[in-house]
Amino acid sequence: MSPTRRTWRGTLRRLPWWLAAAALAIGCLIWIYPFLWMVSASLKTSAEVFTKGLDLLPGDPVWENFERAWGSAKFGTYLLNTVIVTVATVVIVVVRCAMAGYVIARHEFRGRRIVMGVLVATLFVPAGYTIIPLVDLAQRLGMLNSLTGMIVAMSGGAHVAAVLLYVGYFRGLPKELTESALIDGAGFATVFFRIMLPLAKPVTATVTVLTFLSTWNAFFLPLVFTFSRPDLRTVSVGMLAFVGENGTDWSGMAAAATISLLPVVALFIALQRHFVEGIAGAVKS
Structure with missing residues (x-):
């Protein structure tokens, strides 16, 4: 040939x-x-946003858009509020859902199937149906106009997907790990925090990314919790600062959106390998 x-x-x-x-x-x-x-x-003038259409190359980069978004629109404050709420929510959700998933997957108790059924059923409940009792409860507890109340509200949901990911992963781990630890005298907290949770690092990365994204981009709940406290707004609610009565500052809004997306992109790049492993491991189990 x-x-x-x-x-x-x-x-x-x-x-x-x-x-x-x-x-x-x-x-x-x-x-x-x-x-x-x-x-x-974000690097164009407001006129260029419309005149250049889909063109990606700005004529003369306008870096003042970022300065206006960060200073005049108080986006620095909104970004700090978002970081506080998101980090606290992620920590609470990871620990709570990991414990729930570990108990459901590795412990036999009465009503376990009922608990799983209730958790799955909550997936079909629209989030808007819970906002009224949630706000009423926060108001009665004096937590309505505060970052603490927002954190409790964001992390207090069922988070069924996270629980099921941990359940699937913990079921695939050998039982000898916990049995040997119990023989050595380890208690529940020791087994969970020193053995099981470190082994679930891929799932933890997955839950971290998913919770981070949902909390960082949340709009409705932070809006309700900051009606009378504009200084507590998050970045998603802070976008309203660029919408005026006579027009919208599109270039400033684009600059603010770019700033708000940088932490999300950085987190996903850092955890993408663990994110894929966690999804694959939970589905495989």
Whole structure:
């Protein structure tokens, strides 16, 4: 067989791979284009946002948009509030859901199936139905206009997906781990915090990312909890500062959105490997 014919056969054999790679590249470009356009709009004037349409290259970068978003719109304060609420919520959700998943997966008790059924049933309850009793309870406890109340409200939900991820992962771990620890005299807290929770690092990364995203982007609940305290707004609610009676500061809003997305992108890049392992491990179990 001639070298030329062999080369053509190899090319034809790889053609499906090249077509799949091209399709994925086009899909990725379409997927990330809104993010690229937002970053581009943050460096444009308000007029350029409309006149240049879908063009990603700003004429003359306007870095003052970021200064206006950070200072004049008080986005620095909103970002700090969001970090406090998000970090506290993530810690509470991870510990609480990990404990619930560990108990359901590794301990036999009466009503376990009922508990699982109730948890799954809460997936079908719209979040808007719980906002009225939640706000009423927070008001009675004196926690309505505070970051503490917001943290308790954000972390106090069922978080069924996180619990089920931990249940699936803990079920796949060998029982000899806990049995040997119990023989050595370890209690529940020791077994959970020193053995089981460290082993569940992939699931913890997954739950951290999911909870971080949902809390960071939450709008309705932080809006209700900061009606009379604008200084406690989060970044999602703080976007309203760019909407005025006579117009909207689109370039300033794009700059603020870019600032608010940087921590999310950085977290996902840092935990993406553990995130995929956690999803795969829980589904496999």
